[in-house]
Amino acid sequence: MAGFENSKKSDSDSKKIECLSDAVINLDQGDPTVFQEYWMKMKDTCTVVIQGWELMSYFSDTTNVCWFLEPELAKAIKALHNAIGNAATEERYIVVGTGSSQLCQAALFALSSLSEVKPVSVVAAAPYYSTYVEEASYVQSKLYKWEGDARTFDKNGPYIEMVTSPNNPDGTIREPVVNGSEGGKVIHDFAYYWPHYTPITRCQDQDLMLFTFSKITGHAGSRIGWALVKDIEVAKKMVQYLTINSIGVSKESQTRATTILNEITKTCRTKSESFFEYGSEKMKLRWERLREVVESGDIFTLPNYPQAFCNFFGKTISPSPGFAWLGCKEERDLGCFLKEKKVLTRGGDRCGSDKKHVRVSMLGRDDDFDVFLHRLATIEDLKCIDP
Amino acid sequence: MAGFENSKKSDSDSKKIECLSDAVINLDQGDPTVFQEYWMKMKDTCTVVIQGWELMSYFSDTTNVCWFLEPELAKAIKALHNAIGNAATEERYIVVGTGSSQLCQAALFALSSLSEVKPVSVVAAAPYYSTYVEEASYVQSKLYKWEGDARTFDKNGPYIEMVTSPNNPDGTIREPVVNGSEGGKVIHDFAYYWPHYTPITRCQDQDLMLFTFSKITGHAGSRIGWALVKDIEVAKKMVQYLTINSIGVSKESQTRATTILNEITKTCRTKSESFFEYGSEKMKLRWERLREVVESGDIFTLPNYPQAFCNFFGKTISPSPGFAWLGCKEERDLGCFLKEKKVLTRGGDRCGSDKKHVRVSMLGRDDDFDVFLHRLATIEDLKCIDP
Numbered sequence: 001m002a003g004f005e006n007s008k009k010s011d012s013d014s015k016k017i018e019c020l021s022d023a024v025i026n027l028d029q030g031d032p033t034v035f036q037e038y039w040m041k042m043k044d045t046c047t048v049v050i051q052g053w054e055l056m057s058y059f060s061d062t063t064n065v066c067w068f069l070e071p072e073l074a075k076a077i078k079a080l081h082n083a084i085g086n087a088a089t090e091e092r093y094i095v096v097g098t099g100s101s102q103l104c105q106a107a108l109f110a111l112s113s114l115s116e117v118k119p120v121s122v123v124a125a126a127p128y129y130s131t132y133v134e135e136a137s138y139v140q141s142k143l144y145k146w147e148g149d150a151r152t153f154d155k156n157g158p159y160i161e162m163v164t165s166p167n168n169p170d171g172t173i174r175e176p177v178v179n180g181s182e183g184g185k186v187i188h189d190f191a192y193y194w195p196h197y198t199p200i201t202r203c204q205d206q207d208l209m210l211f212t213f214s215k216i217t218g219h220a221g222s223r224i225g226w227a228l229v230k231d232i233e234v235a236k237k238m239v240q241y242l243t244i245n246s247i248g249v250s251k252e253s254q255t256r257a258t259t260i261l262n263e264i265t266k267t268c269r270t271k272s273e274s275f276f277e278y279g280s281e282k283m284k285l286r287w288e289r290l291r292e293v294v295e296s297g298d299i300f301t302l303p304n305y306p307q308a309f310c311n312f313f314g315k316t317i318s319p320s321p322g323f324a325w326l327g328c329k330e331e332r333d334l335g336c337f338l339k340e341k342k343v344l345t346r347g348g349d350r351c352g353s354d355k356k357h358v359r360v361s362m363l364g365r366d367d368d369f370d371v372f373l374h375r376l377a378t379i380e381d382l383k384c385i386d387p
Numbered sequence: 388m389a390g391f392e393n394s395k396k397s398d399s400d401s402k403k404i405e406c407l408s409d410a411v412i413n414l415d416q417g418d419p420t421v422f423q424e425y426w427m428k429m430k431d432t433c434t435v436v437i438q439g440w441e442l443m444s445y446f447s448d449t450t451n452v453c454w455f456l457e458p459e460l461a462k463a464i465k466a467l468h469n470a471i472g473n474a475a476t477e478e479r480y481i482v483v484g485t486g487s488s489q490l491c492q493a494a495l496f497a498l499s500s501l502s503e504v505k506p507v508s509v510v511a512a513a514p515y516y517s518t519y520v521e522e523a524s525y526v527q528s529k530l531y532k533w534e535g536d537a538r539t540f541d542k543n544g545p546y547i548e549m550v551t552s553p554n555n556p557d558g559t560i561r562e563p564v565v566n567g568s569e570g571g572k573v574i575h576d577f578a579y580y581w582p583h584y585t586p587i588t589r590c591q592d593q594d595l596m597l598f599t600f601s602k603i604t605g606h607a608g609s610r611i612g613w614a615l616v617k618d619i620e621v622a623k624k625m626v627q628y629l630t631i632n633s634i635g636v637s638k639e640s641q642t643r644a645t646t647i648l649n650e651i652t653k654t655c656r657t658k659s660e661s662f663f664e665y666g667s668e669k670m671k672l673r674w675e676r677l678r679e680v681v682e683s684g685d686i687f688t689l690p691n692y693p694q695a696f697c698n699f700f701g702k703t704i705s706p707s708p709g710f711a712w713l714g715c716k717e718e719r720d721l722g723c724f725l726k727e728k729k730v731l732t733r734g735g736d737r738c739g740s741d742k743k744h745v746r747v748s749m750l751g752r753d754d755d756f757d758v759f760l761h762r763l764a765t766i767e768d769l770k771c772i773d774p
Binding site for chain 1: 416418419420422423426427429430431432433434435436437438439440442443444445446484485486488489492496518521522525526527528529530601605606607608609610627628631632633634635636637638639640642643647650
């Protein structure tokens with residue numbers, strides 16, 4: 001495979017790759033360290049200073065349904081969505097969570113608690129985000145039950161369909177697939193519906209939408225997510241879950257997220273400073289390099305995504321998903337094969353699909369991504385050392 | 388009742404109380420704002436500065452069982468326990484959580500997952516922390532089941548006993564009460580086992596101990612708690628819960644908790660600066676004022692606590708619990724009565740006890756506490772306006 005050699009790599013880059021030649025590269029989790037370089041370039045603009053006596057109370061705003069949501073964060077979230085045009089915030093309740101994982105569980109709790117019949121079936125169209133399986137199963141709740149692939153779901157009774165768009169792991173644009181007649185609810189996970197990952201083709205207007213700070217700016221360590229919720233009863237039940245589960249959400253993280261979200265909103269139309277311009281270029285380049293390697297051989301496959309007009313950028317662009325849904329042309333356990341090459345990925349079987357596919361994080365550090373491409377480029381066949 | 392008048396109040400204090408004469412005083416939650424004054428006096432000593440590019444990753448230390456625990460926080464926790472002498476940290480795993488509520492649920496998950504028989508019964512001796520009922524019930528898990536008062540628990544099979552010492556709501560020192568023969572496990576909640584609340588009479592050495600940053604220093608908004616866990620399998624299962632539930636814990640909060648815990652450890656032996664000296668005096672004064680009001684009349688009751696030698700202070704001291712377990716001598720719904728007086732408390736019935744008792748937070752703001760005492764002092768009988 002010649003792909004990797006074609007890309008412009010300096011001598012020092014080659015040395016780095018050599019140094020890392022024996023290292024295990026973890027592209028299983030989607031730790032979004034890809035954007036750290038941007039934040040280093042931004043220097044002091046998003047420095048947060050917190051005094052010892054600040055942010056001590058449990059309460060942020062006792063007049064709000066979500067009493068632990070800092071009012072300034074609520075404003076920052078609305079301003080960002082308005083600037084990007086990816087989601088409607090009017091006449092909605094904002095519920096903040098310790099990442100969108102906790103919010104997803106709060107939403108399952110809320111929708112199933114409000115259902116007359118229990119347990120409520122929880123489904124997602126394969127390939128799906130493997131963590132949904134764990135989230136819907138681990139506490140063995142009597143309120144809801146994981147039922148697997150939404151495409152083959154044929155039970156009667158109430159259900160909750162998880163719709164992730166763009167989809168994790170395969171980057172496709174999704175709509176609900178269950179044609180249920182009664183009591184069907186949808187949780188829309190829009191973690192990746194931002195212009196550096198996908199064209200913003202419409203302002204989303206769904207009943208229950210989840211977003212996460214981690215995947216917008218790369219600040220995964222802050223554990224901040226939010227839900228935009230139309231129905232006050234659903235919002236109240238979600239808040240009940242978050243109150244019992246963790247008595248709210250870190251005020252330090254909310255403060256920092258406020259500062260950072262305000263900054264990316266403020267600069268989003270200034271080409272030289274815009275986080276979304278930077279992120280978009282970064283992701284585009286990674287995808288071009290990955291496609292070059294894949295297409296220069298006849299071993300691996302990648303999905304092709306249709307271009308679309310992005311309302312935010314005002315031009316037609318290609319999607320650059322946060323994960324690559326890498327497949328192989330032969331019938332092989334690709335995850336197992338790549339593990340032998342010391343590249344950790346998430347097996348497609350964990351996502352309700354097959355072992356011929358793996359989910360590869362496109363969000364890791366430059367060094368790791370370079371080594372990954374290098375290893376991929378040097379694969380000549382899929383013979384396992386230890387089959 | 389003359390108690391309140393006896394305490395030294397300035398003219399401006401009296402005016403404040405007058406201003407607040409119509410306000411609803413919320414002493415239901417234990418929002419620990421009582422200590423904010425100390426942190427304001429400490430000025431810049433605990434200021435935290437976080438740059439935009441810091442703390443971005445999900446991971447803190449991939450070699451640790453608790454991979455999302457910041458190593459500096461682990462060190463700060465150990466140093467504090469060593470300085471205070473309230474809990475053993477050697478040969479234990481530290482698990483950090485989004486407050487000790489999340490850790491309590493992680494512990495229920497861990498202990499019940501590892502049990503051969505399910506559901507595992509969850510009990511606590513009444514009066515108990517009312518939130519345990521919600522924590523053990525809300526998701527309707529098949530793994531464990533809330534079974535109420537530990538004193539009357541007589542089922543066979545595995546159980547988990549919650550032991551809170553000093554106890555929330557009534558401030559008593561607790562030991563397990565269930566004499567179960569098989570599979571009994573104990574979660575020790577030591578949220579208030581600190582020298583400003585109670586004499587430190589021994590270094591606790593239990594299998595699974597919970598602590599919370601909120602109730603030590605008053606930083607409830609940070610949502611930081613930790614568990615000290617002997618058994619690695621229990622620690623691993625708790626980490627599994629926290630991984631699925633929220634993919635770890637806010638790094639900003641961990642960073643701030645590290646700074647603040649290190650500061651109170653550093654100054655704990657300097658009388659003029661020590662947080663514990665300050666906290667102890669503050670709580671002692673509040674209890675003296677409350678007892679003065681209660682004892683000057685014949686309507687209310689308070690528990691009496693035995694004095695004990697505190698190993699930390701090196702002298703015999705009286706306990707000053709974070710909550711007052713206020714009772715009335717007549718058969719009345721005390722919570723309902725106080726609500727009419729615009730004082731919100733937690734009814735004893737919610738804690739598995741009777742309506743003659745309420746839990747009153749001793750941790751609120753000075754103004755609120757003053758108004759509460761004033762209202763209590765002016766009560767002449769328990770006749771309800773609207774019985």
